[in-house]
Amino acid sequence: MDNLSLLMDGFGAVLTPQNLLFACIGVLLGTFVGVLPGIGPAMAVALLLPVTYGLDPIGAFIMFAGIYYGGMYGGSTTSILLNTPGESASVMTALEGNLMARAGRASQALATAAIGSFIAGTIGTLLVVFFAPALASVAVEIGAPSYFALMVLAMIMVTSVLGGSPLRGFIALFLGLTIGLVGLDLNTGQPRLSFDQPLLADRIDVVVVAVGIFALGEALWVAAHLRRSPLHVIPVGRPWMDRADLRRSWGPWLRGTAYGFPFGALPAGGAEIPTFLSYLTEKRIAKRKGVDEFGKGAIEGVAGPEAANNASAAGTFVPLLALGLPVTATSAVMLAALQGYGIEPGPGLMTDQPELVWALLASLLIGNALLLVLNLPLAPVWAKLLRIPRPQLYAGILFFAALGAYAANLQAFDLFLLVLLGLLGLAMRRFGLPVLPLILGVILGPLMEFRLREAMAISGGEVAGLWSEPLAVVIYVVVALAVIAPLVLRRVRPAPAAVAEDLDIPAVEEEKVR
Numbered sequence: 338m339d340n341l342s343l344l345m346d347g348f349g350a351v352l353t354p355q356n357l358l359f360a361c362i363g364v365l366l367g368t369f370v371g372v373l374p375g376i377g378p379a380m381a382v383a384l385l386l387p388v389t390y391g392l393d394p395i396g397a398f399i400m401f402a403g404i405y406y407g408g409m410y411g412g413s414t415t416s417i418l419l420n421t422p423g424e425s426a427s428v429m430t431a432l433e434g435n436l437m438a439r440a441g442r443a444s445q446a447l448a449t450a451a452i453g454s455f456i457a458g459t460i461g462t463l464l465v466v467f468f469a470p471a472l473a474s475v476a477v478e479i480g481a482p483s484y485f486a487l488m489v490l491a492m493i494m495v496t497s498v499l500g501g502s503p504l505r506g507f508i509a510l511f512l513g514l515t516i517g518l519v520g521l522d523l524n525t526g527q528p529r530l531s532f533d534q535p536l537l538a539d540r541i542d543v544v545v546v547a548v549g550i551f552a553l554g555e556a557l558w559v560a561a562h563l564r565r566s567p568l569h570v571i572p573v574g575r576p577w578m579d580r581a582d583l584r585r586s587w588g589p590w591l592r593g594t595a596y597g598f599p600f601g602a603l604p605a606g607g608a609e610i611p612t613f614l615s616y617l618t619e620k621r622i623a624k625r626k627g628v629d630e631f632g633k634g635a636i637e638g639v640a641g642p643e644a645a646n647n648a649s650a651a652g653t654f655v656p657l658l659a660l661g662l663p664v665t666a667t668s669a670v671m672l673a674a675l676q677g678y679g680i681e682p683g684p685g686l687m688t689d690q691p692e693l694v695w696a697l698l699a700s701l702l703i704g705n706a707l708l709l710v711l712n713l714p715l716a717p718v719w720a721k722l723l724r725i726p727r728p729q730l731y732a733g734i735l736f737f738a739a740l741g742a743y744a745a746n747l748q749a750f751d752l753f754l755l756v757l758l759g760l761l762g763l764a765m766r767r768f769g770l771p772v773l774p775l776i777l778g779v780i781l782g783p784l785m786e787f788r789l790r791e792a793m794a795i796s797g798g799e800v801a802g803l804w805s806e807p808l809a810v811v812i813y814v815v816v817a818l819a820v821i822a823p824l825v826l827r828r829v830r831p832a833p834a835a836v837a838e839d840l841d842i843p844a845v846e847e848e849k850v851r
Contacts, residue, residue: 340467344699347692347698347700350696351699351700360403361403364708366407368712394680395697398700402701409427413450413646414450417435417443417450418438420551420555427646431551445578447712448713451708451709454643454647455708457590457593457594457646457648459705460594460648462651464652465658482804482806487610488610489816492777493816493820509772512778513774513782514779516775517540520540545742548742549742549758550765551772553735554758554760554763554765554766558763586640589619593612593640593641596611597646597647599652601655612649619631619641620638647705654701657671
């Protein structure tokens with residue numbers, strides 16, 4: 338009850354006309370900036386940070402909360418409409434969301450993303466309110482071996498999510514891990530794969546990779562086929578969700594929330610892994626029910642990952658407020674802003690600055706509600722972007738993709754990298770290599786290397802240190818089952834059916850595949 342009364346005090350500080358105006362401005366600015374390809378919530382908060390310099394801390398963080406949630410919804414909008422994730426956590430949304438948009442269901446995809454974001458963000462923020470101290474203490478107990486095992490699990494699972502050739506999945510994963518190695522070794526300071534280029538010392542920004550592979554690769558692929566296929570306008574469809582859409586979405590919303598919040602509350606957890614796991618879970622559930630539309634535009638593939646993304650975003654405030662540990666790029670920017678006001682997050686923050694903490698948590702709930710109120714009616718408006726003819730639409734995508742890649746580091750060299758990565762994305766589409774494992778390798782590769790070295794250092798170089806924690810052992814058992822189970826099932830099933838299912842093609846075409 339103490340936490341509930343403190344939250345009510347936070348609402349009392351937030352629910353003023355001036356602060357509500359700040360929250361509305363934050364949501365609108367975050368959404369508009371997040372819609373730009375390549376510019377996610379972290380970039381939005383960083384770009385808009387100077388706007389808040391004249392505000393008091395409570396007003397500034399109310400605006401930050403709106404920018405945070407608005408930027409994430411804007412990232413899902415570009416993923417759905419343009420197949421261009423605004424941040425790495427929106428990669429999964431692009432897989433099914435863009436297919437829904439191409440099938441004339443863009444409004445439904447945007448609506449399920451908005452409602453899922455609201456439900457997951459609200460539940461996640463309430464969990465922060467009531468369980469932040471306990472969750473923070475649990476997160477501290479999880480060591481490097483378990484983090485490393487979680488990343489191995491994510492990389493193994495993602496190859497089975499795609500439903501295609503495991504060999505092609507591992508090739509794409511290898512390409513992503515190779516890109517993730519570019520830059521200086523954090524331990525020895527030696528350059529790796531930098532080709533004597535000083536601008537590659539700080540690694541290739543994930544935003545540049547995502548924009549190059551998704552946006553530029555997609556634009557080049559469409560341009561290569563414009564003359565072969567008739568030019569047509571993609572229909573927007575009905576501007577609402579029917580009962581069937583709601584019935585199919587509520588389960589993924591809740592399951593995505595259950596995935597996202599614990600990962601967000603873990604130091605160095607982030608939103609990438611839970612969105613991958615949510616997508617995998619929904620695909621398997623749909624397959625078991627016999628209503629698998631994945632690969633054709635499944636609404637479950639949008640609802641689950643979007644809920645996991647927003648629940649994880651709420652969970653990141655547990656380590657930020659309780660430990661002073663930023664889990665994501667956006668929380669790192671917010672940490673810098675806190676320190677700019679002379680506030681040091683950590684175990685004593687909730688007792689030293691209770692007004693700010695509870696006003697921030699209340700503003701997250703209000704910003705989340707405003708996000709739904711403002712953006713749900715705008716879903717058909719955003720969907721009408723698809724009425725723009727493809728040459729003009731993709732010209733605009735290229736412009737904003739270049740702007741987003743340049744804004745990541747303000748280096749013209751990133752535009753050169755953008756072109757190279759766009760050509761790589763075009764080649765991957767040409768030869769049927771999945772894009773998702775590459776992005777996963779770029780994101781998790783450096784983190785995986787860091788946790789591996791940390792675990793080995795703790796164990797004195799003993800390999801057994803990698804499974805020195807009970808959680809790590811459990812995860813490795815799951816990894817072994819994930820690798821062995823498909824092999825056993827292929828022995829049991831008739832070969833043509835197994836091959837056809839793995840390749841997502843009719844069994845009669847097996848001979849052609851061979």
